[in-house]
Amino acid sequence: MSVNLGFAQASSDFLTAALLIYSLAVLAFAGDYAFGRPRRTAAAKAAVPATAQLATVGAGSAGGGSASDTAAPAAPVVPAAPTPRAGAFKAIWEAGPWVRAAVALSMLGTLAHVVAVTTRGLAVHRAPWGNMYEFITALTCVAAIFFCYILIRYRAWPLGVFVMGAVVIALGLAEALINTPAGPLVPALQSYWLSIHVTAMTLATGIFFVAAVLGIMYLVAERYRKRVAAGKAEPGNGLIARIPSAAQLDKLTYRTVVFGFPVWTFGVMAGAIWADQAWGRYWGWDPVETWAFVTWVIYAAYLHARATAGWRGARAHYIQLVAFATLMVNIFVIQIFITGMHSYAGVS
Amino acid sequence: MTDVHAPQSQPESVAAEDEATHSFGEGTTGAAESGTGRTPEPQAANAGWLRWGWRQLTSMRTALILLFLLALGSIPGSILPQEGTDPASVQQYYTSHPGLAPWLNHLGLFNVFATPWFAAIYLLLFASLVGCVVPRTFRLVGSARTPPPRAPRNLARLPQSSSYSSALSPAAAVEGAAAVLGGQRFRLRRSAPDSPDHWVSAEKGYLREVGNLLFHLSLLGVLLSIAAGGLFGYKADKLLVEGQTFANTTSALDEFHPGRLVSGSDLAPFTLTLNKFTANYIESGQSRGQPSNFDADVTYASSPGAKPGTYHIRINDPLSVDSLKVYLIGHGYAPEFKVTGANGKVAYQEATPFIPANTATFLSDGVVKAPDASLGFMGVFVPTAIPVNGTVESIFPAADAPAVSLIGYSGNLGLNSGVPQSVYQLDTTGMTKLSGSPYLLLPGQTWKLPGGKGSITFVGVKQWVSLAITYDPGQVPALVCGILALAGLLISFFVRRRRVFVRAVPAASGSGSVVTVGGLTRSDASGGFEEEFAELATEIAAAEPDHNKPDPGNNSEVPGA
Numbered sequence: 081m082s083v084n085l086g087f088a089q090a091s092s093d094f095l096t097a098a099l100l101i102y103s104l105a106v107l108a109f110a111g112d113y114a115f116g117r118p119r120r121t122a123a124a125k126a127a128v129p130a131t132a133q134l135a136t137v138g139a140g141s142a143g144g145g146s147a148s149d150t151a152a153p154a155a156p157v158v159p160a161a162p163t164p165r166a167g168a169f170k171a172i173w174e175a176g177p178w179v180r181a182a183v184a185l186s187m188l189g190t191l192a193h194v195v196a197v198t199t200r201g202l203a204v205h206r207a208p209w210g211n212m213y214e215f216i217t218a219l220t221c222v223a224a225i226f227f228c229y230i231l232i233r234y235r236a237w238p239l240g241v242f243v244m245g246a247v248v249i250a251l252g253l254a255e256a257l258i259n260t261p262a263g264p265l266v267p268a269l270q271s272y273w274l275s276i277h278v279t280a281m282t283l284a285t286g287i288f289f290v291a292a293v294l295g296i297m298y299l300v301a302e303r304y305r306k307r308v309a310a311g312k313a314e315p316g317n318g319l320i321a322r323i324p325s326a327a328q329l330d331k332l333t334y335r336t337v338v339f340g341f342p343v344w345t346f347g348v349m350a351g352a353i354w355a356d357q358a359w360g361r362y363w364g365w366d367p368v369e370t371w372a373f374v375t376w377v378i379y380a381a382y383l384h385a386r387a388t389a390g391w392r393g394a395r396a397h398y399i400q401l402v403a404f405a406t407l408m409v410n411i412f413v414i415q416i417f418i419t420g421m422h423s424y425a426g427v428s
Numbered sequence: 429m430t431d432v433h434a435p436q437s438q439p440e441s442v443a444a445e446d447e448a449t450h451s452f453g454e455g456t457t458g459a460a461e462s463g464t465g466r467t468p469e470p471q472a473a474n475a476g477w478l479r480w481g482w483r484q485l486t487s488m489r490t491a492l493i494l495l496f497l498l499a500l501g502s503i504p505g506s507i508l509p510q511e512g513t514d515p516a517s518v519q520q521y522y523t524s525h526p527g528l529a530p531w532l533n534h535l536g537l538f539n540v541f542a543t544p545w546f547a548a549i550y551l552l553l554f555a556s557l558v559g560c561v562v563p564r565t566f567r568l569v570g571s572a573r574t575p576p577p578r579a580p581r582n583l584a585r586l587p588q589s590s591s592y593s594s595a596l597s598p599a600a601a602v603e604g605a606a607a608v609l610g611g612q613r614f615r616l617r618r619s620a621p622d623s624p625d626h627w628v629s630a631e632k633g634y635l636r637e638v639g640n641l642l643f644h645l646s647l648l649g650v651l652l653s654i655a656a657g658g659l660f661g662y663k664a665d666k667l668l669v670e671g672q673t674f675a676n677t678t679s680a681l682d683e684f685h686p687g688r689l690v691s692g693s694d695l696a697p698f699t700l701t702l703n704k705f706t707a708n709y710i711e712s713g714q715s716r717g718q719p720s721n722f723d724a725d726v727t728y729a730s731s732p733g734a735k736p737g738t739y740h741i742r743i744n745d746p747l748s749v750d751s752l753k754v755y756l757i758g759h760g761y762a763p764e765f766k767v768t769g770a771n772g773k774v775a776y777q778e779a780t781p782f783i784p785a786n787t788a789t790f791l792s793d794g795v796v797k798a799p800d801a802s803l804g805f806m807g808v809f810v811p812t813a814i815p816v817n818g819t820v821e822s823i824f825p826a827a828d829a830p831a832v833s834l835i836g837y838s839g840n841l842g843l844n845s846g847v848p849q850s851v852y853q854l855d856t857t858g859m860t861k862l863s864g865s866p867y868l869l870l871p872g873q874t875w876k877l878p879g880g881k882g883s884i885t886f887v888g889v890k891q892w893v894s895l896a897i898t899y900d901p902g903q904v905p906a907l908v909c910g911i912l913a914l915a916g917l918l919i920s921f922f923v924r925r926r927r928v929f930v931r932a933v934p935a936a937s938g939s940g941s942v943v944t945v946g947g948l949t950r951s952d953a954s955g956g957f958e959e960e961f962a963e964l965a966t967e968i969a970a971a972e973p974d975h976n977k978p979d980p981g982n983n984s985e986v987p988g989a
Binding site: 267335346388390 | 498503507721745753757
């Protein structure tokens with residue numbers, strides 16, 4: 081079947097629009113850092129009794145973020161209502177014009193991105209992730225959708241500049257360096273397993289992408305927390321005081337990985353089933369298979385490390401970041417430079 | 429607990445010493461801590477060391493290190509060429525790195541996934557896994573047979589708590605709460621009826637540990653399935669030219685890789701004929717030359733004399749014969765040649781498979797050996813030829829304008845020397861070259877060799893396919909175990925083990941009581957216990973006849989606070 085040029089053009093236009101809107105969203109998130117209302121002062125932070133701090137951990141950034149925002153400054157710290165979605169839009173509204181603009185732009189950009197990916201699929205009559213360029217546009221779309229969810233569920237706008245910033249960079253690089261026009265697939269990819277295997281891998285990569293950004297933020301927040309504890313840094317100063325606490329980031333990272341890990345596991349299994357159909361074996365230590373396995377093993381190590389004395393905290397986060405690094409190596413080094421059965425990247 | 433921020437990031441551990449968390453069934457963490465901290469008893473030296481070693485092996489820290497080693501050990505297998513998948517590249521590596529290659533070979537780095545050290549890593553990992561899972565299974569069974577622990581004295585110290593005042597007596601208030609918890613299928617334990625204390629303990633989510641164990645045991649199942657496939661399965665390759673038939677016997681196969689416990693007589697006796705192979709390529713546009721479809725039209729019979737069937741083998745669409753599968757894994761051109769010797773007799777007439785040297789244009793290399801005429805030819809096959817600077821090049825992978833370019837040799841081919849020769853290589857040591865430059869032939873054309881040594885005719889072009897025939901009895905068990913592992917993983921992530929306690933004391937005013945609800949979870953991987961607890965606390969309070977609202981004091985998280 082030939083390529084539908086109308087849809088292909090629409091896809092390309094929507095992707096450009098998404099990139100532009102995302103960039104504006106990043107600016108708005110940054111604007112909130114620069115000009116928005118302070119979320120918690122050092123005094124308020126210190127005044128929160130340890131038990132209350134613990135009790136609000138589960139509510140994500142709500143406890144540290146919107147709660148003290150909505151409460152009058154003099155009032156005792158009241159934890160935000162844990163019912164997640166009901167008050168989300170109210171909280172966004174009350175977080176100030178920068179957050180309002182940033183959240184609206186993120187969602188609009190994500191919508192444009194979804195349209196871009198969908199029309200690409202309509203243009204080529206298949207799942208729109210058959211080469212590296214399409215894969216990156218799809219996985220950043222997953223990351224954006226997943227982040228929109230976190231944004232509402234956990235009121236996570238302090239993370240926006242980092243997650244959306246990373247999305248803009250990844251998408252911009254893909255657009256600039258490996259833009260591949262819409263086209264049909266080689267016979268090896270003409271299988272419904274493409275939609276199953278690559279969809280799962282794309283989803284998992286998008287989720288792990290968010291987890292990696294959260295992990296880096298955790299390390300920054302944790303380092304700052306230690307410096308404050310050691311008396312080397314002023315509490316509540318600078319940009320860093322405005323990101324969620326290390327404990328909240330730790331939990332959010334863990335939950336993100338917990339969400340991504342079964343998806344990755346399923347993706348590897350679906351790949352094995354497809355490999356059995358296409359190549360006559362379900363597992364053959366092809367370089368890409370090997371690295372998917374390595375990624376799986378290291379994420380498993382992260383999950384175990386979190387339950388092991390002496391490995392919790394920063395160490396576990398380093399493991400998680402190493403796992404994400406192996407995933408990136410797989411996509412950008414192994415699939416492009418090492419010849420194997422997965423050499424479909426279409427990048428040359 | 430060296431981590432300084434553990435009390436903050438792990439609220440549960442605040443209450444870890446509390447009776448409430450005792451024997452929560454989280455075996456591995458405990459094992460890791462007890463396993464690394466203790467030294468063996470000096471008096472029972474041997475048994476002590478064994479126990480110490482086993483504890484070390486089954487500790488979480490060892491499991492972590494083994495996981496890293498497994499990951500690290502796999503990496504060379506993806507970077508260096510491997511015997512199992514690409515032996516030709518291993519040979520090439522030997523030629524290009526003559527100093528390094530033998531050393532790498534000593535370490536088994538050209539066959540990483542079959543080396544003893546790699547096996548040692550995963551076998552230790554699975555030993556560690558078994559050592560972890562078996563005691564945990566017993567502990568799970570044990571915990572399923574013992575009631576939840578007694579309610580701790582001070583519920584406000586638990587990660588989740590809230591309280592409300594009730595008009596009922598403490599005993600009646602606790603009974604009402606127990607009814608709510610029991611209605612949600614919590615396991616209950618009540619205070620003794622004659623005790624002055626009034627409390628109820630409730631626990632739920634035993635399935636989490638079941639999922640966890642299922643996941644780990646299923647991984648073991650996957651490993652055993654792979655081992656079964658390696659012992660009882662086999663894999664074979666066969667190159668077949670259009671019109672040819674082959675029978676599935678070891679002598680007919682080009683390559684045969686049997687499992688450890690497979691012999692040649694175990695092969696399924698099927699026959700297969702390649703009628704026609706079709707390859708379609710994109711004719712225009714940016715992806716011109718990219719293949720769009722492959723199709724091998726075959727006739728097969730599951731045993732000699734059985735009713736033959738036909739099938740179109742495609743990539744992603746193998747042929748299943750009995751328990752075997754036949755895959756299309758490669759294709760190429762087989763130009764057909766007729767060679768006559770100096771005496772005028774036909775010494776060779778065959779379609780000769782050429783090996784693609786360039787997969788984009790299918791420019792292919794091959795040799796023709798006619799020992800009866802003492803002639804040999806090295807050839808290049810060009811599917812769509814255009815002249816470039818006096819030679820020809822291929823511009824398209826389909827055979828639209830085929831041509832072959834031949835260099836002829838005469839003399840002894842060396843086939844009787846006893847040294848095995850590749851059919852794709854010509855040993856020209858004992859031969860003389862017939863012409864200085866290659867000779868170009870189009871289909872139907874004949875090259876009369878100089879010096880009356882005979883002639884060669886390029887008759888036409890056929891195609892060949894390379895088929896893989898596999899039998900893997902471990903496949904279905906591996907799939908089943910994989911699905912079970914995934915199910916176990918999901919259960920262990922999304923079910924949480926949690927305890928809820930309710931305690932009532934008489935109110936200070938004399939009538940009614942103050943009821944405190946406390947809750948904690950040890951394993952809330954996907955989150956949400958706070959919400960569940962808040963709902964439960966609201967329900968317990970709402971079950972009161974006079975609908976008392978929960979008290980917003982304390983560290984309550986109840987909505988409406």
